[in-house]
Structures are given as structure tokens and as C-alpha cells.
Amino acid sequence: MSQTLKAVRGTRDLLPPETELWNRIETTARAVFARYNFGEIRTPIFEDTGLFARGVGEETDIVSKEMFTWEDRARAQSEKPQMLTLRPENTAGVVRAYIEHKLGESGQLQKLYYIGPQFRRERPQKGRYRQFWQIGAEVIGPPSSGSESPLRDAEVLEMLATLLDEMGISGWTLELNSVGSAADRARYNDTLRAALEPVVSKMCVDCQRRAVTNPLRVLDCKVPEDQPIIATLPVIADSLDEDSKKHFAAVKAALDASGVTYTLNPRLVRGLDYYTRTTFEFTHGGLGAQNAILGGGRYDGLSEAIGGPKAPGIGFAMGLDRLVLTLQAQEAAQPAATVAKKLDAYIAPLGENLNAAGLALARELRRAGLSVELGDGCFRLKKSFEAADRVARKIVILGEDEINSGVLTVKDFATGTQTKVPRAELHEFLKS
Ligand code: AMP
Numbered sequence: 028m029s030q031t032l033k034a035v036r037g038t039r040d041l042l043p044p045e046t047e048l049w050n051r052i053e054t055t056a057r058a059v060f061a062r063y064n065f066g067e068i069r070t071p072i073f074e075d076t077g078l079f080a081r082g083v084g085e086e087t088d089i090v091s092k093e094m095f096t097w098e099d100r101a102r103a104q105s106e107k108p109q110m111l112t113l114r115p116e117n118t119a120g121v122v123r124a125y126i127e128h129k130l131g132e133s134g135q136l137q138k139l140y141y142i143g144p145q146f147r148r149e150r151p152q153k154g155r156y157r158q159f160w161q162i163g164a165e166v167i168g169p170p171s172s173g174s175e176s177p178l179r180d181a182e183v184l185e186m187l188a189t190l191l192d193e194m195g196i197s198g199w200t201l202e203l204n205s206v207g208s209a210a211d212r213a214r215y216n217d218t219l220r221a222a223l224e225p226v227v228s229k230m231c232v233d234c235q236r237r238a239v240t241n242p243l244r245v246l247d248c249k250v251p252e253d254q255p256i257i258a259t260l261p262v263i264a265d266s267l268d269e270d271s272k273k274h275f276a277a278v279k280a281a282l283d284a285s286g287v288t289y290t291l292n293p294r295l296v297r298g299l300d301y302y303t304r305t306t307f308e309f310t311h312g313g314l315g316a317q318n319a320i321l322g323g324g325r326y327d328g329l330s331e332a333i334g335g336p337k338a339p340g341i342g343f344a345m346g347l348d349r350l351v352l353t354l355q356a357q358e359a360a361q362p363a364a365t366v367a368k369k370l371d372a373y374i375a376p377l378g379e380n381l382n383a384a385g386l387a388l389a390r391e392l393r394r395a396g397l398s399v400e401l402g403d404g405c406f407r408l409k410k411s412f413e414a415a416d417r418v419a420r421k422i423v424i425l426g427e428d429e430i431n432s433g434v435l436t437v438k439d440f441a442t443g444t445q446t447k448v449p450r451a452e453l454h455e456f457l458k459s
Contacts, residue, residue, distance in 0.1 A: 037149070037157025045351070052194055052350055053142055056162050059190045060140045065164055068139040070120035076110035082119035082333050084300025086241040089115045093147040113146035116299070118326065118342055119333065121165050126335030136172040140164040154317035160347035167340030174339040177274050180305045180325060181281030183341055187309060187321065188287045196353055199320060201287065202308045204295040205275040207267045209303060209328055215266035216242050226256050246296045262293040271304060278305055301326040305341065313356045314349055321345030371397040372457045373415035376404040377426035385425055395454045416440050421457060
């Protein structure tokens, strides 16, 4: 016997009824984005590897060890093979599209959202997959469009608080920090490098490398033994210049004014190199080790890093898989909220010769907006009743008599009553 094939490690199938929850989350997100004047963007699933190397940063975990990359076969002998990568995140792709389609030339702020799968070769565990879904958004534009304004940061954060509330996620925490401008970060990296020098030999090998190449990344280290050392390192807030401090103060003031609560976390630097100034994460206690529901921040230099014009921006990505896990855990704690949704009707043709008439009736009702399951005339009546009771609120019996008289027999499972309904009134009756 040949070996049974399975979904690849770190990937999974999403099946009904769970996919209903996924759709509900996506529908809520689309509705909220529309109210805040965001339009949808869909970028390709794979991009030139250079986009992520230059955009996200060579030294990040994502680029250095987690990307699914392959060499595309050259089309002609003279052409160099191109390195391609399954997108590990979507911000770099959106900014590439912003540059490629010259979206900045309108002078308007671009407010774009996306929903789609991302790919990272991480060690799979609950809440962490190799193919996972993100809902994200970006606000980007030329400086003249107000894209640098702290108001945009605060508005994005306020929108996120609304989005999570409307999705029904309760008990989230917003952690907020500023990583300053590129110059602030360079200064902070020097300060960190100096502070790490006497202690780094006691840290993990990754930190020893990062201490030389990109000391900021040391703050991302998850090795428990390194945490006491990390706790003694200087914080970035002390390296911010006046403009960065003013920007961050304005973000906090606007959040305070709109009543969005947050916690300051001076060590929140995020795992991607493109962030500048405001960085944030929304966490949830119910998620265990993978407690981040979403993360984001400002990326004022990203467009230029990948060859575009100056286009400051701010964005976020939320993990759809983790939103689903959170909502499932909440619903398990309140089982009354999860009443199974049933179809409007189940049509039971009495005999295989009535299957065609059954399909015609189902078509009529479905096109009128009803949800309908169609049985099969080869079923005995008892089997039809059992099948119908599982999925629908009412069963419609379709026999020769019903066809000839134009009057159908409908049984309501909740009340147990059986009613004769003229075909012309069937739609109204089933809807009631
Ligand atoms: P990042 O793009 O790393 O800032 O991640 C943004 C959000 O995406 C995180 O807060 C998670 O909710 C989600 N996420 C990132 N990586 C994974 C993964 N491997 N599996 C599931 N969700 C993920």
C-alpha cells in the first residue's frame, strides 16, 4: 500500500464549522476598515528575495533563518536565475507596490489593508505555524500628505482597539514603545554595544553575534538565562532625540484623549529592522507562550530602503490564527453563546424520480435567499427526517401528491407541527 500523504509540517487544513469563525473575523475587519476609509490591496504570495533582505533586514530571524526561498530557473541562458521567496510578511510587498504603482504621486495618504497567508519556517507549536494568516493595514504617503504625523499612529491604534472590541476579543493589552529615528537607533546601538561588551560572553551564541552585527536584536532574545542580563541593559527611551520624544508624547496624548489604554514597554523593539519611532504589540493572556495577537509600528525609511521615494508610514499585522484561538477559548468559557446555526429547510424528495423536481425547488428557494439542503429520493423517509433534523429547522416533503396539488407538507422540528403550504407561499413560510 502506498504511503498516505499528509499536510506538510507547520501547515494545516481549516475545516467547517471553524472556517465560519474565520469568515466572521474577516467580515468584521473589512467592515471596520471601510469605516476608517481603508481600501484592500492584494499583493503576490511570492516576491524577489531581495525585497525582504533589504526591507525586513538581513540580520532579523525572519530573513536569516525562516524564509522559504528557492532559485527560479532562468528563462534564457543569458539570464541570471532569480531568487524568490514566499512572503514572510506583507508590509514589504505593500510598500513595493506603493512604489511600483507610484501611489505617492497623488499626494494623498494611502490607507491600505490586506488579508492573506504568510510563510515562515518557524518551529511549529500551538499558535505558531509555517503557513499562517495575517490581517494587516498600512498608512503611507509622501511627507506632504501628513504621513509622519503622530495623529496617524494614534488613529491606527484607536482603530485596532475598536477592531478587537468588535471582533469580541476581551482582555487585550496594548504595549507601546518608541524606537526613535534611524539616527536615534544608531546611537542606541552604540550604547548597547558598549554595555554588552563586558557581559556578552555569558550570553547565547545568537546574542554574541547580534552584539556585533545589530545589538538591538539582543532585546528580542527569548533564552531564559539571558533575561537577567537583558534587564540591566540601557533603554532606548534615553537615546531618543527631541523630535522623537515630541512625536511619542503626541501619540500618547491622542490615545489618552480618545480613552485607549496602553502600557509602556521600553524593551519592545519588534523582530523587524524597518521600524522607526512608534512600535506596539497587542497581547492576550489566554494565548500562552505565543501571546502576541498583533504587532506593528512606524517605518519611515522603508520605502527608501527598497529604492523608493521618501514615504513615511505606519502599519500593523494581526495573526488571524491567534485571533481564532482566542475567540475559541472565550467561547469555550461561555458555551451558551455557541448555538449551532441551522439551515432554513431540508427538501426530501420521495423517490429517485422526484430528485429533479427537488433540485428545481431547491434552486427556487436558494435563489430567493434561503439556505437549503437537498436530500436524495433514494433515502427512506425515516432517514430523511433524521438527516434533516441534524442540519435544518424544517423539512419539506416532496412527493407525487405535492407536485400534483402544488401544496407541500412542511414539518417544523422545534414545534413538531406539520403544515400544508401552497408552493407560492413556501418561501414566506420557511422564512418565518
Ligand atoms: P510580525 O509580522 O512578526 O510582527 O507578526 C505579527 C503577528 O502575526 C503576530 O503578533 C502574530 O499574531 C502573527 N504571527 C507571526 N508569526 C506567526 C506564526 N508563525 N504563526 C502564527 N501567527 C504568527
